[in-house]
Amino acid sequence: MKVRAAAVFGLNEPWKTIDLEIDDPHPGEVKVKMAFAGMCHSDEHIRTGDISQPAEVLPFFGVDSMFPLIGGHEGSGIVEEVGEGVTGFAVGDKVAVSFVPSCGRCEPCASGRQYLCDMSAGTLAGPSFDGTWRHHIDGKNANRMAQLGTFSEYIVVSEHSLVKIEPWQDLRAAALISCGISTGFGSVVDRGEVKPGEVVAVIGCGGVGSGAIQGARIGGARAVVAIDTKQSKVDRAMKIGATHGATSVLDAAFNILPDLTFGRQCDLVILTPGVLTGDLIEQARSITAKGGRIVATAIAPWNQQQIDLNLFSLAMFNQALLGTVFGSQNPRFQIPNLLRLYEKGLLDIDSVVTNEYSIEEVQKGYDDLESGVNVRGVVRFD
Numbered sequence: 001m002k003v004r005a006a007a008v009f010g011l012n013e014p015w016k017t018i019d020l021e022i023d024d025p026h027p028g029e030v031k032v033k034m035a036f037a038g039m040c041h042s043d044e045h046i047r048t049g050d051i052s053q054p055a056e057v058l059p060f061f062g063v064d065s066m067f068p069l070i071g072g073h074e075g076s077g078i079v080e081e082v083g084e085g086v087t088g089f090a091v092g093d094k095v096a097v098s099f100v101p102s103c104g105r106c107e108p109c110a111s112g113r114q115y116l117c118d119m120s121a122g123t124l125a126g127p128s129f130d131g132t133w134r135h136h137i138d139g140k141n142a143n144r145m146a147q148l149g150t151f152s153e154y155i156v157v158s159e160h161s162l163v164k165i166e167p168w169q170d171l172r173a174a175a176l177i178s179c180g181i182s183t184g185f186g187s188v189v190d191r192g193e194v195k196p197g198e199v200v201a202v203i204g205c206g207g208v209g210s211g212a213i214q215g216a217r218i219g220g221a222r223a224v225v226a227i228d229t230k231q232s233k234v235d236r237a238m239k240i241g242a243t244h245g246a247t248s249v250l251d252a253a254f255n256i257l258p259d260l261t262f263g264r265q266c267d268l269v270i271l272t273p274g275v276l277t278g279d280l281i282e283q284a285r286s287i288t289a290k291g292g293r294i295v296a297t298a299i300a301p302w303n304q305q306q307i308d309l310n311l312f313s314l315a316m317f318n319q320a321l322l323g324t325v326f327g328s329q330n331p332r333f334q335i336p337n338l339l340r341l342y343e344k345g346l347l348d349i350d351s352v353v354t355n356e357y358s359i360e361e362v363q364k365g366y367d368d369l370e371s372g373v374n375v376r377g378v379v380r381f382d
């Protein structure tokens with residue numbers, strides 16, 4: 001079938017809306033009519049080259065280029081067709097996508113760590129998991145972000161990349177929860193193991209940071225310090241649970257933390273800026289308490305190996321620097337779980353969605369992210 005989709009054709013080229021040819025689902029695959037797709041910063045990382053893989057790595061993905069690539073890895077929709085052997089989904093089911101697949105059988109999945117599912121290895125580019133291609137632009141095979149490519153009216157994906165949600169659950173909230181909100185929330189609650197009464201700082205208050213701020217609020221933090229270089233993001237963070245705001249780590253360090261923490265600093269610091277740079281690690285550590293944790297959630301350029309870090313202080317203050325993918329949570333648990341919090345009014349998703357766009361307007365949505373207009377933009381499909 002022919003659908004409209006947004007793709008990027010080369011490094012630093014703009015998002016273009018194009019006609020995409022999608023094949024029928026193969027065994028184990030599902031066709032979904034998309035309702036919403038969230039515009040996460042990670043898709044921009046492909047366009048700008050942060051996570052575009054070098055030429056020598058591409059053969060492992062079975063391709064010689066990351067491009068063309070259909071963007072989008074946050075989203076939700078309705079099952080339109082199921083391939084042979086699919087038993088977990090039926091036509092008409094509401095689903096959220098998951099950028100980490102969960103096969104349920106590999107060692108990480110079997111040990112309760114779906115966020116580390118071995119199937120993730122092939123998700124950045126290349127053919128579908130069975131080694132064949134389902135997506136074509138002008139007769140040429142097209143890569144898909146996270147084997148999803150949700151900036152498309154329909155998607156054909158592995159059943160392992162979908163999470164079924166309840167018929168009454170909100171599809172727009174599900175789209176945001178499918179990556180950004182879950183990742184931020186889990187960074188605080190699951191990876192950061194926030195405890196009631198702690199002080200949490202979140203550096204970078206976009207879509208993922210909005211999940212982190214709310215994870216801290218719901219997890220019982222006594223104070224949540226929102227730090228973002230854009231004042232508009234700080235203001236919005238204060239509406240969803242931040243108790244204090246600053247436009248730089250230094251600003252927080254001098255003007256907020258001395259009184260707030262009696263000089264002890266933050267128990268937990270979450271790094272969710274658009275791009276993680278090496279200098280931010282020491283900045284985060286410098287506002288972390290003795291015995292505190294730093295969680296690096298944001299994505300750095302793929303070849304970033306150098307960081308600033310005071311190793312003496314890290315050891316002597318008994319601090320922990322932790323990485324996380326998907327907030328170290330299981331998509332099949334976390335997505336329905338956070339949707340229930342949303343339904344109860346405990347998790348605010350509606351304030352995080354700042355604008356809706358058509359599939360023709362993906363580049364405008366990312367321009368609005370860059371300029372600070374958006375916390376999270378979503379593509380709404382008709």
Ligand SMILES: NC(=O)c1ccc[n+]([C@@H]2O[C@H](COP(=O)([O-])OP(=O)(O)OC[C@H]3O[C@@H](n4cnc5c(N)ncnc54)[C@H](O)[C@@H]3O)[C@@H](O)[C@H]2O)c1
Nearest residue numbers: 041042183204206207208228229273274297298299325326
């Ligand atoms: N670990 C994971 O599994 C995972 C999952 C999803 C997204 N991510 C990554 O998380 C990061 C955040 O994603 P997002 O969609 O929320 O991005 P975003 O662009 O919506 O938000 C980033 C925010 O950081 C702010 N910022 C930029 N530099 C800053 C700095 N030096 N100090 C303070 N604030 C700064 C920006 O103003 C913006 O508000 C990205 O790197 C994204 O790729 C990681």
Ligand SMILES: [Zn+2]
Nearest residue numbers: 040042179180
């Ligand atoms: Zn994402």
Ligand SMILES: [Zn+2]
Nearest residue numbers: 103106109117
């Ligand atoms: Zn698995």
